Amino acid sequence: MCVGPHSSHTRAAPWRTIALALCTAASLAVAWPAALRAQSMDDAIFMDRRVLCAGLLYTREQWSEYWEGSRKRTSGNIGDVTTQQATWMGAYGVTDRLNLLASLPYVWTRVSQGVLQRQSGSQDISLGVKYNALSTPLTSVGTLHVIGVAAVSMPTTDYSPDFMPLSIGTASRRATARGLLSFQSHRGWYLNGSAAYTRRGNVRLDRVAYFTNDQLVLSNEVAMPDVRETAITLGYARPNLVVPIVLTNQVTLGGGDIRRQDMPFVSNRMNFTRMDARVQYTLPKLPGVVLHAGVSRVLNGRNVGQGTTVMAGLLLAGKL
Amino acid sequence: MSRLARIARAAALAVVATTVISCDRSITQTEQLPSLVASSLDASAGSWKMIVLSAPNQVAVPAPASITSDAYRLELAAIKSAQRVMTAAQRERIAHWSGGGVLRWDQVLRGLVARYNLPPAPRAGGSYPVPDASNPFADPAFPFANPPYAARAYSFVAVAQYEALKAAWFYKFQYNRPSPARVDADVRALMPVSELPAYPSEDAVMAGASVAMLQALFPAAVEEITRRGADQREAALLSGKASSSDLAAGLALGRAVAAQVLARMSTDGTAAAVGTPMQWAALADSARARGEIPWISLDGPARPPMLPNFGAVLSWAMTSADVVAARPKAPFSTSSAEMQAELAEVRRTVKGLTREQRAIALKWNDGAGTYAPPGHWNDIAAEYIRDAQFSEVRAARAFALLNMAMHDASVGCWEAKFRYFSPRPSQLDPSIRTEIGLPNFPAYPSGHSTFSAAAANVLGYLFPGAAPTFKAMSDQAGMSRMYGGIHFRNDIVEGSAHGDRIAAFTIRFAQGDRAP
Structure with missing residues (x-):
């Protein structure tokens, strides 16, 4: 059975549904400094068996205000920081209940003031598996789905994470476990709640000592605190339109604050709350083609920029 | 579930498990310091050339009490009773400081420079405040330990330690009082204890000189600096390396030498830099x-x-x-x-x-x-x-x-x-x-x-x-x-x-x- 906000339409219009559903695996918008920049794999949508969906998403995030610890400020040495990503992503239905997911962003960063060099490169590849453990009718209104996601992520190039906020990522290997409950009404409304825990591996710098969290560390290795993420999605789905509104909260479980007038550091305690609004639209005449658009805004944070992000994407789906 | 699905799931779980397990996240710091066993006593160091002081005995250190005196026996008894009730934290500090006081203080100083090496943030109007030595906890903190400030700090702390230790060596070989662990077999040697005479204690000399210098250079870190000086002296006492009179004489000598070096530092022209x-x-x-x-x-x-x-x-x-x-x-x-x-x-x-x-x-x-x-x-x-x-x-x-x-x-x-x-x-x-x-x-x-x-x-x-x-x-x-x-x-x-x-x-x- 296909599980998605529009599952009641699955049998009637399989292609349309497939495209719409699968391709909802949208990348979450970027929150500087890219702690978890990759695809979040946080939705309740599954590809049907043997369906492959793949495409490109473009995001552009910009901020001028950021939180130095909890102090909100701007910096004349950076002005606006812009991060653009082109993310290749794909999903494949091994079965209707088990999907494989992958994504790989290419990232560009730049500042509008000061002298710091722009950076760009292929960032971290993410591979995940998503499993629909349980789907059960709940009341007469809709269906409850219980979903688990496991994912790993690792850098594809040896970019340096030691040039924040311009580094293209944290260069940390990550393993994420996510649990997701999704209640989908027969009328198209749906409500998701998810919680994820990401374990992060140490990263290596090109220098032999660094100071963070009030401590001088005589090593080129940096311990990366783990990250907890919770998200609530309220959405509405029609056969060729899905509109999710997502509220995401990321908490880094350790790490130091950016010190007064210091540069950010890779293991900083990067927390934020962000609101996302997205639209996914399947072309009525080309049901294998899904267009994505979205905006997001960081509402509150610590050691991150108050980014505003726009996103656009094109995904294609088809049965193998 | 199809066979393919089972394989895919197993593979995915294996990837996750491997990644998680292979994340050894403990950080091994470089510059591990094993217990210092000096390759030489450097018995002549009391005659090495001074830099700030005119002579190694410019600061007088009175002769110690005899090791047969009642006063000294009481000091030994105090060490023995303290050694019987040591905490794990005290043992850790002994291990820490046995790596070498000069090396440890250099690490402390590098940490202080890194902590204070931040330029003042601009004011709203675009001007910059100047760090204020008389208000070191303010924003901006004092000091801004930029490269010249840092170079000067490293040099003054090192010179103060060097001058104080040369003076200590001068008196050590003048008075030749052994360390407690060598005087009394019941005092355990918890650090390598050499033939180096214990009076005045080199650890207390370093603590006295370093604390005085660092407090002047990094006044907002006074609490940490003071604690480290106390830790070093306590470790010397508990390890059977120095008695309380060895430590008291060393502390006084270290402080007095630092006062001479500070006199130079306060008039070296940095105030106008x-x-x-x-x-x-x-x-x-x-x-x-x-x-x-x-x-x-x-x-x-x-x-x-x-x-x-x-x-x-x-x-x-x-x-x-x-x-x-x-x-x-x-x-x-x-x-x-x-x-x-x-x-x-x-x-x-x-x-x-x-x-x-x-x-x-x-x-x-x-x-x-x-x-x-x-x-x-x-x-x-x-x-x-x-x-x-x-x-x-x-x-x-x-x-x-x-x-x-x-x-x-x-x-x-x-x-x-x-x-x-x-x-x-x-x-x-x-x-x-x-x-x-x-x-x-x-x-x-x-x-x-x-x-x-x-x-x-x-x-x-x-x-x-x-x-x-x-x-x-x-x-x-x-x-x-x-x-x-x-x-x-x-x-x-x-x-x-x-x-x-x-x-x-x-x-x-x-x-x-x-x-x-």
């Missing part, structure tokens, strides 16, 4: 009068230059006439063809930067928030000093010589920088972007190059077998600045040669200091 807006303007006017493009700050908002009068600060091994005589010749004129060629080279280098070059730029960056370039060379030196198993007084000599040379390099470099007041590559060509933070002071000559050459020469003098290694490091540190996009090649070449000349003064001192 920040300068005045009128002086800053005069620097630019002077460059323009010579037909040169003057340096301007590219910080946003523009920031006053870093310590423009630091070139007038007192040096260790050079007179002010020596500083002027050693000054590099003028840089290429900003209107010359040579400068255009230099600019093109930086542009080309930055544009075609390899990952390896970027790594070198980041490795030697040592910018804001770090222990600064002199700290990097202390970091390098520490492992050589550890591996050589220097006695405390010889370790202090090594750090003193190294840091005296780097302070002199800092004075000489700043004197030249603000005499020439030459622009950075990004000022002459805004298309040149930097891979590291752009320092807020003139380019020529390169401070990294001067510091590094001075350090490499002194370390090469102390550890001749590794001299080529130090030289290679110094050259790499210099070139890192061009890879970073913040220096011209000529800044690096002339800065390095300047560092060589400056180190020669310190090495000349070392050659005549009577240390065998």
Whole structure:
């Protein structure tokens, strides 16, 4: 059975549904400094068996205000920081209940003031598996789905994470476990709640000592605190339109604050709350083609920029 | 579920499990310090040449009570009873400090520099406040431990320790009182206890001198500094290395020597190093009068230059006439063809930067928030000093010589920088972007190059077998600045040669200091 906000339409219009559903695996918008920049794999949508969906998403995030610890400020040495990503992503239905997911962003960063060099490169590849453990009718209104996601992520190039906020990522290997409950009404409304825990591996710098969290560390290795993420999605789905509104909260479980007038550091305690609004639209005449658009805004944070992000994407789906 | 699905799921779980399990997240720090067993007592150190003090016995240390006296027996009894009730934390501190007091204090100092090496944040109107020594906890905190401040701090702390330890050695071999663990078999030796006489305690001498120096240099860290001094003295007592009278005499000696060194530090000219807006303007006017493009700050908002009068600060091994005589010749004129060629080279280098070059730029960056370039060379030196198993007084000599040379390099470099007041590559060509933070002071000559050459020469003098290694490091540190996009090649070449000349003064001192 296909599980998605529009599952009641699955049998009637399989292609349309497939495209719409699968391709909802949208990348979450970027929150500087890219702690978890990759695809979040946080939705309740599954590809049907043997369906492959793949495409490109473009995001552009910009901020001028950021939180130095909890102090909100701007910096004349950076002005606006812009991060653009082109993310290749794909999903494949091994079965209707088990999907494989992958994504790989290419990232560009730049500042509008000061002298710091722009950076760009292929960032971290993410591979995940998503499993629909349980789907059960709940009341007469809709269906409850219980979903688990496991994912790993690792850098594809040896970019340096030691040039924040311009580094293209944290260069940390990550393993994420996510649990997701999704209640989908027969009328198209749906409500998701998810919680994820990401374990992060140490990263290596090109220098032999660094100071963070009030401590001088005589090593080129940096311990990366783990990250907890919770998200609530309220959405509405029609056969060729899905509109999710997502509220995401990321908490880094350790790490130091950016010190007064210091540069950010890779293991900083990067927390934020962000609101996302997205639209996914399947072309009525080309049901294998899904267009994505979205905006997001960081509402509150610590050691991150108050980014505003726009996103656009094109995904294609088809049965193998 | 299909067979394919089972395989896919198993594979995915295996990938996750492997990644998680292979994440060993404990950080192994370098510079582990095993218990110091000095390769020599350095019994002659009481006669080595003094630097600030006129003689090793300038500060009087009274004769200790006899080891057969009742008073001393009570001290031994106190150690024995304290050893019976030691906590795990006390044992840890003994293990920590047994790695060598001089090496430990150097680590403490590097941590303090890194903590305080942050420039003031601009005010809302775009001006910058100046750190205030009389209000060190404010925003901005005092001090801003920038490279000249740091070089001076490393040198004054090292010299104070060295002077105090030479004085301690003088009295140790005058009074020849053994350590408690050697006097009384019931006192356990929980650190390596040598034949070095215990009175006055070298640990307390170091604690007294270091605490006094560091409190003056980093007043907002007084609590941590005081605690570390107390820890070191407690570890010496509990380990059977020193009795309470050994410690009391050492503490008093260390403090008294530090007072002499602080007297020099407070009048070395640093107080006037920040300068005045009128002086800053005069620097630019002077460059323009010579037909040169003057340096301007590219910080946003523009920031006053870093310590423009630091070139007038007192040096260790050079007179002010020596500083002027050693000054590099003028840089290429900003209107010359040579400068255009230099600019093109930086542009080309930055544009075609390899990952390896970027790594070198980041490795030697040592910018804001770090222990600064002199700290990097202390970091390098520490492992050589550890591996050589220097006695405390010889370790202090090594750090003193190294840091005296780097302070002199800092004075000489700043004197030249603000005499020439030459622009950075990004000022002459805004298309040149930097891979590291752009320092807020003139380019020529390169401070990294001067510091590094001075350090490499002194370390090469102390550890001749590794001299080529130090030289290679110094050259790499210099070139890192061009890879970073913040220096011209000529800044690096002339800065390095300047560092060589400056180190020669310190090495000349070392050659005549009577240390065998």
